Amino acid sequence: RAFSSAPIARAFSSAPIARAFSSAPIAMRYAQLVIGPAGSGKSTYCSTIVRHCENTRRMVRTINLDPAAEHFNYPVHADIRDLIQVEDVMDDDALHYGPNGGLVFCMEYLQHNLEWLEEELGDVDDDYMLFDCPGQIELYTHIPVMKSIVDFLVQRDFRVCAVFILDSQFLVDTFKYFGGILTALSAMVQLEIPHVNVMTKIDLLCKRDKKQMDRYLEPDVNDLLADVDHTNPFNKKFERLHKAIASLIDDYSLVKFFPMDQTDEESIGDVLQYIDMALQYGEDLDVKDREQEDPDDDGS
Numbered sequence: 001r002a003f004s005s006a007p008i009a010r011a012f013s014s015a016p017i018a019r020a021f022s023s024a025p026i027a028m029r030y031a032q033l034v035i036g037p038a039g040s041g042k043s044t045y046c047s048t049i050v051r052h053c054e055n056t057r058r059m060v061r062t063i064n065l066d067p068a069a070e071h072f073n074y075p076v077h078a079d080i081r082d083l084i085q086v087e088d089v090m091d092d093d094a095l096h097y098g099p100n101g102g103l104v105f106c107m108e109y110l111q112h113n114l115e116w117l118e119e120e121l122g123d124v125d126d127d128y129m130l131f132d133c134p135g136q137i138e139l140y141t142h143i144p145v146m147k148s149i150v151d152f153l154v155q156r157d158f159r160v161c162a163v164f165i166l167d168s169q170f171l172v173d174t175f176k177y178f179g180g181i182l183t184a185l186s187a188m189v190q191l192e193i194p195h196v197n198v199m200t201k202i203d204l205l206c207k208r209d210k211k212q213m214d215r216y217l218e219p220d221v222n223d224l225l226a227d228v229d230h231t232n233p234f235n236k237k238f239e240r241l242h243k244a245i246a247s248l249i250d251d252y253s254l255v256k257f258f259p260m261d262q263t264d265e266e267s268i269g270d271v272l273q274y275i276d277m278a279l280q281y282g283e284d285l286d287v288k289d290r291e292q293e294d295p296d297d298d299g300s
Contacts, residue, residue, distance in 0.1 A: 029129070029157060031160045032130050032131065033146070033162045033163065034133055035162055035163070035187060036165030036166060037180075038137075039135065040166055040167045043069070043073070044200065045262075047073040048260070053272075061077040061128070062077055062129070062131075063076070063129055064132050065134065066133060067134070068134065069132070078121070089106060118152075140186070140191065147191055159279045160194075161196060162188065162194070165198050168202050168205050168213075169201070177224070178221075178242075182245070194279065196271075198258050202259045202267070203264075213259065217257045217258070218256050219255065225242060225246050
């Protein structure tokens, strides 16, 4: 395996980073950074998009950035576990990390060994990639690991869009939903790239919850707060806090969710089209197609 405790000091030197940022620029490429809480359906989202693209004869490649992943329902082009695995870090007697600390260490190890990622990415023009990321939310909120990876991809002429996945179970409770929104906002501010929120597992909702879904996709926070049971002593005690959080969400007016039903190809296509618009994916292809059709546009 690629990881051992001996070269840890070397892994955290600045030399690999300098090498990683030293290659010549290449043609524009595209990447979805699939993020969100653990268990929200990130890997299922990736497999759904891969299947949809296969059906529409569109090329897409998937890269696993979760060192604790166990199995996949899609072909993996590159896998961080070939570089380092959580089990190796946890078993290392010199580190003494648990599962969460081990995962953060793995991501920091990748951050300082980006030449591995560069080699795995290759240099294919017009490449479209899905990055299946870990579910530890601190990686997107205050630890700068994912921001460093985003900067690396941008330096490689990737257009990157964060796709924040949230489970539809967050629709059943107003406070849980507010927590999901705040996490999405935090990731958006931290990563500083185009950001699309996707509500997954819509197909698992009962008919009653599906009828209420529109209230959460483009939320009116005051309307949602009206559902809160203010006779509950806990809710009454923190009523001012609830209103302050709702005001914060409302002031940003940046949170909108797109529903995706993995059993509905039209729903999948709509979500992918919106992300493509955020990436400006089709625009470059149209320009290249016109150039190929009319290479000598000189009026002769």
